[in-house]
Amino acid sequence: MKKSILLVLLLLPLVLLSQSKELLPLQEMENDWYLLENGWHYQQGDNKDWANPAFYDSTWPQLSSGYLKAPDSSTNNSEENIIWFRSKIVIDSTFNQQFVMRIYQTGASEVYLNGNLIHSLGKVSSNLDSVVYYNPSREILSFPLGTQTEQVLAIRYVDSPDRFPLYSSSSGMIIRLSTLHHATADPPLLQYKIRYYIVFGVAIFMLILFLAYFFFFPTEKINLYFAIWSLFFILFIIAVLILLNTHERPFLAEFSIGFFLTFQAFLILFCIYKILKQKFGLLFWSVVVLAAFLIGLLFFFDYLFITQIIGTIVLLEILRVSIKSLKTNKRAALIFLIFCSINIAFWAAIILDQLSIIEVPSLWLYQPFAFLLMPLSLAIYLGYTFGNRSKSLITKLKEVEQLSEENHHILFTQNETLERQVKERTSALNTSLENLKSTQSQLIQAEKMASLGELTAGIAHEIQNPLNFINNFSEVSNELLAEMNEELDKGNIEEAMIISKDIKQNLEKVAHHGKRADGIVKGMLQHSRSSSGIKEPTDINKLADEYLRLAYHGLRAKDKSFNATLETDFDENLGLVNVIPQDLGRVILNLITNAFYAVNEKAKADIEGYQPTVTVSSKRTPLLGGAGGGSQVLKIAISDNGNGIPKDIVDKIFQPFFTTKPTGQGTGLGLSLSYDIIKAHGGELKVETEEGEGTTFRIVIPVT
Structure with a gap:
């Protein structure tokens, strides 16, 4: 009997000691985060001596919960806004790995280990107006546990006085411990954020896509509904990112998440009703009223709880409508049914994981992509619809060909x-x-x-341009001859002599352009024989300026109502460049002529304040990556502020015989031949265009 009593007396202190200590399961901590939920004592009030490991806390009430919460207080003492938590931790002295901790909290705290302050998360104060709240979320915090037999973890904590939600199930503090090795291998919050940024980009793309579809097919209002849904989806993602990137607990962001998620879920349901041609009956409006009611509950309960209810209701209704429509609209209903089922399965797994019924590691990382499942079903349906239309058009085209x-x-x-x-x-x-x-x-x-x-x-x-000049100067010469005859009849010899000089100059120009036409023919014959010609030192500025003036005056001679601003930005230090002057001149002339045509067409639209402008510039710059100082490039740019080139044809402009000019005004070979000439020089001909703003052609030729 005495031996039994002695054994009880020996074991009793050990039992009492074990009740006040948190025995860390080392094997579990090596592979996971360990939740500190046992062995806590708490006390309301504020006394810094309570952080002292020697302080006797056995008289404090005990608490065993994953959430360290302040109990309701019946006193108005401001110090009782603060609550202290203490726990004694024992680890095996042979365990030599470094510990870290994660803290989730809805308030501010000071963390003490063995009386030493190791973390100050926000600002703790008995005056709630002075409290600064900080939630480190998934940040890894240092936790310098030693190999002592017993260590004391003390928390000085004040909870958030947020007004909403009134009944938050996630208020308080959660503390998890792990080893540094496991913590660094655990998927960080950054991966979660990156996934939301990806979803954000996809949502913006879908908004642009659906708006474009509605713009081109305004009779199909479903694309507008898709676009409105995309807008609310973007707002939902923005609210989520705001919440993820703050260390506070902004109720407005949480409310926005619930509101925008509810609205975009309702819009998806609305679109699916429209697509499946279902009547908006009592059940649909019941879902709408219930969703509106649940939005109001965001002021009372956590947004996560409310959004899960809303999402479940909407998904179940989509599932019901899809099954109902299998007979009338099989393919569309099947698409929505499959994606809705996958969505329900995913969120069911999330909820079961949260309730610890099943364990799916890192499933939360894929939550952002789950929001794309139903939008993806809409996109697939849209692609399916356009595919059917394409098939229908092909069938009709075959019928037309057969009739032909x-x-x-x-x-x-x-x-x-x-x-x-x-x-x-x-x-x-x-x-x-x-x-x-x-x-x-x-x-x-x-x-x-x-x-x-x-x-x-x-x-x-190519011969059309000099022929135009010859024709124009011939017409002007005829008019001048008529004027000269009139002056001779009047006896104004001097005036007649002046006019005769003008006629002589015109005839010289006619002869000049006749010779130029002859040179063009010879140059084209050389081009047809795939000969690059002979390069010679050429003044590019003079060549470009000459063609700019000739092209402008040639167009003015044909249409005297046309006016344009000519701008040049020539590199004065360009010097002579070794090129084939006739070939390069024809390229420049062709591009300038096209520029004048573009601004003239836009000028005919009588746009208020519009001033046709054509700009020619040249520059000689070092070649990027070139070896030595002798590697340079010649850059020539011809710009206009015309209507620009439509995106759907910009890839075709260098194809032979492709032209947007009316029949008889273009052969479609100008840009094609220009491209070949620049390529023969070892250079590039590029185009930059914006519809409604203008076009710039850039010639880049390597020179030495």
């Missing part, structure tokens, strides 16, 4: 019948028929010459 072939066959049959009747009725037409056959042979021969089409069309295109 049938009409062609009918026409061919009628021609044969007519030809037979002509032969039968008169022999006088035999001669005409032979002539027709001869003409057909000539056409066949012409088709054989089509291989020379690029050369022939190029000559016709």
Whole structure:
């Protein structure tokens, strides 16, 4: 009996000691975060001596909970806004790994270990107006636990006096411990934020996409609804990012998350109702009223709890409507049914993981992408719809082609019948028929010459400019001759002499451009033989300026109502550049002519305040990455402030025979030949354009 009593007396202190200590399971801490929820004592009030490890706290009330909360206080003493928590921690002296901690809190705290302040998270004060709240969330905080037999963790804490939500289940403080090795391997909050930023970018893309679809197809209002949903989805993501990037607990951000998530969920349901052609009956409006009611509950309960309820209700309704529509709109309903089922499964796993019913490691990291599941179903449906339209258009196109072939066959049959009747009725037409056959042979021969089409069309295109000058100066000379005759009739010899000088100058210009046309023909023949010609030192500024003035005056001679501002920005230190002057001149002239055409077309629209402007600039700069000081590039830019080039054709402008000019005003070879000329110089011809603003062509040629 005495031995039993002695054994009880020996074991009793150990039992009492174990009740006041937190025995850390070392094996679990090596692989996970350990929640400190046992062995706590707490006391309201404020006394810094309570951080002393020697302080006797056994008389304090005990607390065993994952959330360290301040109990309700019936006193108005301001010091009782502060509450102290104390726990004794014992670790194995052989455990030599470094400890860290994570703290989630809705207030401010001071963390003491063995009487030493190791962390000050915010500002603790008995005056609530002076309290600074700080939630470190998933930050890794140092925790210098030693290998002593017993260590005291003391927390001086004041909770947030937030007015809303009234009944928060997540208020208070949570403390988790782990090893530094596991903490650094744990997925950081940054990965979670990055995923939300990715979702944010996708949401902006969808907003632009749906707005574009609505702009091009305004009769399809569903695209506008998609766009409005995308806007509220973006606002929801912004509110989430604000909450993730703050260390406080802003109720406005939490309320915004709940509000925008509810509204965009309602819009998805609305769109699916529209797509599946379901009537907005009592059940739909019941969901709307319930959602509005739940939004009001955000002032009373945590937003996470409310949004989970709203999301579950909307997903279940989408599931119901999709199943109901399988017979009437099978493909669309099947798309929504599949994605809705995946969504429900994911959120069910999230909730079960939160309730610790099942364990899915790092599932929360993929939560941002889960919000994209239903939008993705809408995008897939949209793609499916456009695919069906494309198939329908292809079918109609085939029908048109078939009708065309049938009409062609009918026409061919009628021609044969007519030809037979002509032969039968008169022999006088035999001669005409032979002539027709001869003409057909000539056409066949012409088709054989089509291989020379690029050369022939190029000559016709390039020679048009000097011919225009010759025609214009000839017309002006005729007018001057008429004026000179009038002056001679009046006896004004001096005036007649002045006019004759102008006529002489015009004739010189006619001769000059005639020779120039001859040079163009020769240059085009050289081009057709794939010859790059002979390079020679050339004054690029003079060449560009000459073509700028000639092109402008040539257009003015044809249309005297046209006016434009000519701007030049030539590099005075450009010097002579070794190029093929005729070829490069034709490129510059072609680009300048196109620029004048662009500004002239925009000027015809009578836009108030619009001043047609064409700018030509040149520059000589070092070649990036070039070896030595002799590697340089020649840059020539021709800009206009015309209407710009539409995006859907900007990739086609350098193709042969492609032109946007009316029939008879362009062959479509100018830019193609210009591109080949610059390429033959070892350079590049680039285009920069913006619809409604203008176009800039840039010539970049390496020189030495």
